[in-house]
Amino acid sequence: MATILAVTEQRGGALRKVSLEVISAARALADQLGATVDAVVLSNGSVDGAANLGAAGADQVLAAHHETFGLYNPDGYATTIASIGGSYTAIVFAASAMGRDLAPRVAARLGTGCATDVTGLGVEGGKVTATRPVYAGKAIQKITLGGSPAVVSIRPNTFPVTSGAGKAGTAGTVAVPAFTPRVTVKGVKAPEQAALDVTEAPIVVSGGRGLKEPGNFKLLEDLAAAFGSAAVGASRAVVDAGWREHGAQVGQTGKTVAPTLYVAVGISGAIQHLAGMRTSKVIVAINKDKDAPIFKVADYGIVGDLFEVVPRLTDEVKKLRAE
Amino acid sequence: MPVGTATSQFTGVDFYHLDSVLSEEERAIRDTVRAWVDEHLMPVIGDCYIQGKFPKQLIPGMAELGVLGANLPEEYGCAGLNNVAYGLIMQELERGDSGIRSFASVQGALVMYPIYAFGSDEQKKKWLPSLAKGTDIGCFGLTEPDFGSNPGGMITTAKETKDGWVLNGTKMWITNGSQATVAVVWAKTGAVDDAKSIRGFIVPTDTKGFTGKDQKGKLSLRASDTAELHLEDVHLPKDAILPKSGGLKSPLMCLTQARYGISWGAIGAAMACYDEAVRYAKNRVMFGKPIGATQIQQVRLADMLTEITKAQLLSLQLGRMKDAGTMTPQHVSMAKRNNVNMATECAREARRLLGANGILAEYHSMRHMANLESVYTYEGTHDMHSLILGQEITGIAAY
Amino acid sequence: MKIAVCLKRVPDTTAKIVVGGDGKSIDENGVKFVPNPYDEYALEAAIALKEKAGAGETVVVALGTDAAQETIRTALAMGIDRGVLLQSPGSADGFEVAKAIAGELKGQGYDLILFGKMAVDDYNHQVGVMVAELLELPCVSAVSALTVEGGALTAEREIEGGVEQLACQLPAVVTADKGINTPRLPSLKGIMAAKKKPLETKPVSLGAGSITVTSLALPPERQAGKIVGEGPDAVPALVQLLRTEAKVI
Structure with missing residues (x-):
């Protein structure tokens, strides 16, 4: 049976809200494909909010624990997701700072393309389709993803969060494979008061x-x-x-x-x-x-x-x- | 978010696809100067104009870009560009403001050029690199209070002494005059009625007896520095003279260089006005529709575009002739006369199209309109160029 | 230091977008093309690093049609030493592009490979990271501050509500975001010098890829607005609308 992997995000041991958007988008796609949804949570311990993922649409919630997974670990996260990703029909990320970095890493490791920043997802002829703004939003592109898996990242705040999906959210685990940490995240500091330019600010x-x-x-x-x-x-x-x-x-x-x-x-x-x-x-x-x-x-x-x-x-x- | 989403950016006027006959380097040079003008000049020009202040903080940037004496050889620290590229630089600078283009014209065509064309090797090596770098600022002293269109009548004198020269006289309408560190001054070394005795001199402006004083009360070229030069017993060494200069022909050769740049510059000013007029006509709604939907504004815009396109063709061919060595001063007269007149008309029509908003400094057309009255008058008035052409046609001088 | 910068030719951000006859791509007629603005940050970083080191080589690599030679020469005019054009019409699938670029860069001894974080045409935001994966190199993406010293780099990238601080050894791949520097304009002398710098062209053929563009359309027109209410009591309703209807916060 087809399965979709939804990659969640946590920071400081709490699930980020965009994760629910990712689960909801994955759920909607799964319903069209007759598939189930696995959510993966990468962390160094328990994550607040992970228990709600079933309600948002996850059939199974996979925990990937590693002592270095408290912060984003580009190589560790990518290795872990790529180790299981090949068996999924689609993998859904958030087009967040993390997802924009992680999705292409995973796609490359799985030898496939990646549809980033999508604002719509669908299924046509058994294939995943996506809409995404291009040319600074001056045009909207529609694409078909023929890869296996279909790797997408969804633009935050564009997919509605469903809360009554009532899926089981059965707990599972993912073994974190050995990986080479080529890049180290030293820490996260609060933003400086650097003023954004009016032409660039969202x-x-x-x-x-x-x-x-x-x-x-x-x-x-x-x-x-x-x-x-x-x-x-x-x-x-x-x-x-x-x-x-x-x-x-x-x-x-x-x-x-x-x-x-x-x-x-x-x-x-x-x-x-x-x-x-x-x-x-x-x-x-x-x-x-x-x-x-x-x-x-x-x-x-x-x-x-x-x-x-x-x-x-x-x-x-x-x-x-x-x- | 994309970088630089500004959609109001100036993108040029090219109805006849002249880009396709420019070389890649020529286009790149134009686009680079255009970007520089957008980034550095446009944000400050309105204020400078109102305050009557030349934006001299921009000189190092202009120099670094390489616009000063850009068509002179690389061995003197210049960019060694062809004359079409040089013309395109003038066009882009004047799209910003005629005052800035005037600065570059004077520095390049009226100071660096005569030193390059009439100077000794020592003079070239001493002055050209620092003028290209903008660490020296030059001015050109030819016009006098009573001798404008008739420079051969000048009364400034240079008397030879046993160890050098002594200059006396007054020069007027001198762009860069009060900020210059060096002046190229033209003076008669012989009798006051002997135009053949006119020679050029390199005068460091800190020489005793030399003063440059701002001319106040200008209603045009307000972002340009215009001064009166006084030379009172200015003692210069023997090597201050430009050895290869001789007669009125020498300063006129400089003017040909400058006028060539002006003919391109005027197109820039006209393009700025046309661009502003088109945007305004499309956006300004009156009686429930954009004013661009009215016949009168469409005629205005059609006239502007036609005239700009004709001027572009004229200047482009002029530039190719200059590069080929076939350009004559009369050819330059036609382009200066036509293009500046064209630009003044465009600026006036654009200002009118803009209605009451057109009188504000936040729009550009009225600034260009006022500037272009000077450009129409300097470097050979419109009328003088008519007479030069008339003489060319008939063989009879009417001045 | 040997530094590569990967560059893409894109429509000017001010260009008006018109959908082409095929309904899948833009009509390029009359569109001005420029170096991808984010790639300009990468170019500036490379040139500045070489200037600081006082030695080294900078190479610009672009994948595109022959028209991209002009874009490469812009980079050469800014100060990059030489250029390589991988001749190809490109692909909607960033992975195919990444494979071709990685093939060019592999084994060339680059200490640092720089990209813009994304191209402003397709917004794909992936090729640099994929190239790093293919070359098995460390990669920091969307970098807004970069320090390279003693065979290692430290970098910052903006994340939601904070700044992530990262470090890795060289050789590495970095994709540049705004903030990392202010790109220089090429000088006029640089423009003239650019035509004398080496520019190598090599045809590459990309795989079919897994992503197919089926249509390109202009976004829907704006709808008429509404007055939510009067005074501060209308604020909660406004916030709700922005959140759920407009989906902008």
Whole structure:
């Protein structure tokens, strides 16, 4: 019987949320193939949340223990997964920092290609198919994976998490084979406060004259920090007023940005500004004037006092990310 | 996230696929200078213009890139490029601002070129590498307060003494004049009505009696340094003279070099305005549709594109002739006259298309429009070039 | 130090994407091609390492059509010593590309092999790592800080909510992310010198591979937006929508 391997991620002995997305994606694929799902958890001890993998769709949960598996161990992880991977129909990774490194290692060891960063998975004619954004999201590619196994990594936050799959999640183990640790992960340090560039950040929080004074940009910096990899942008008006650096200016004479999420705070939406951000994937506008042109391009809007709305949003995002 | 997603980036204007007749190196050189302008000049030019300040912090970068005297030989630390590549550099610099292109024109065509063409080996070795590196900044002193279109009438004098020369006179409208470390000054060594006695001199600007003073109140080329030079009993050693210079022809040869670059530069300014106008016409919605959907703006844009394309063809062939050694000063006159006039018209039309926004410094068309009035006037006014062509056609001088 | 940099020719990131007649690839008509921006970080790293060492050799290897010679010459203009073009139309399967590149690099005595972390056209994000696996070399991917000293390297890579610090011995493979350096522009002299540097071309044939592109399409148009509500009380609903409907956080 066909089986799909879902590669989970843990950090500090706790399962990362993206793992549930991986299991759910693998489950959906398995249901189309009439297959079962094995989840593999690589760690140096017990992992919080591993018990929920059955509910998310894993028929079996395989533990791979090794004393060095507390942190990501590129060679150890790859050797372990490759040692069992050949018997699976498909292997699903997250296109996370770890998965982007690990999936091609495993694919190469299994002598097959790898579909990275997929946003959709399906089955056609018994073969796994995937959709994936290419050319900076300016086009969507559909591919068929003929390899055995089909190795894919899924883009985080694109596959819904199912929680009622009610599979057994039977515990099993994977023997970690001997491996040569060519690369050592020395540790993980907290991110530096290096500001992301507005053109590259996946999330951009921009402020305009509605912020009233330069010091109030602290509200946006807090919101950006809550989002994680987010940058703070600004409208031309406030850059000209000297509140923010020119490099932060979004708009026709500043930078053109296309982040996944653009949050426009206290920006009315002058044509010059819209030209610089209209290709953002999702636009959120927060403005006290319900007739502000920014609402015409925003996917979601909140009409209200930014000094009340933004701190609340920061709190809610923090709560969400703490989950 | 992709690197450099900016979609507002300038990508050039090439309606007639002229890229296909440029060499790979020529295209690479143009693209490199374009990237430099985007990265270093565009972020600061608006402020510099408003503040009336030349962005001199950019000089080391320009020098490192190799744009100063780029068509002079490698043995003097220059890039040794052909003249089409040199023209494309001027085009890209002036796409940013005429003032920056003026800086490069003066340094390369009016200071380095005369030292290269009329200088001794010692002079070339001493000055060309440091001018290419930008550690020396040059200016060119020809025009005088009362002698613009008629430089042969100059009254600056160079009197020979037993151990050198003494220069006296005033020069005006001198680009780079107040920041220069070295000036190439043209002066009469003979009688005041003897244009044949005009010779070039290399004058370090820290020589006693030499002063350069900014000319204030310009409404054009505000990001360029324009000065008045005063020479009062400036004593120079014997070897300050450019030995191979002789007569008015020598400075005019320099001007031919500079005008050649200007004819390309003007295309750059026109392209910048056209590019801005097209983007604006597509984005600006009025009466429920983009203004680019109206006939009047389409005519404007069609005229601009046509004129730019014609100018490109003119300059490209001019450059090929220069490389082949068949270019005459009259050929250059036609290109300078046509292209600068074309660019001034494009800039004005673009500014109009931009409506009220067009008067803001955050858009570029009005800055180019104001700059181009200077470019129209300097290095042989539009009218003088008409007369040069007229003389070429009829054999009769009308000036 | 002998350093290889693997380079891909890609459409300019500002290029407008139009789907070609085959419905599977882009229409390249009028599209400007550039060196893959992430590969420029790798090029800069190689040139800077050689400059620091004061000796060594840098080699750029590209797999692509003959048009990629121009891309290689950009690298030579920046300061890379010589180029190798593996002539091939390429493949949607990164593993096939990796095999061809590994074949070229194997046994050439490289101390360091650099890639960009991904190409901005196919977003495959895998070839560098696969080449390392095929050559059985240590590999650090998506590196945002790199130090090479005494036959070993230390590197940092950004992971979710932190920075991973890694180390390995040379020879090794590194794929570069933004942050590692600021790539230089080629100088005009460098551009002229580039045409005199050696550029070797060799045909390679890639296997059929296991990944087939069946279609390429433009993303769907944006839908009209909605006002979620008024005041701070609308925030939870907004966050919920961003999470479940827009799926952006």
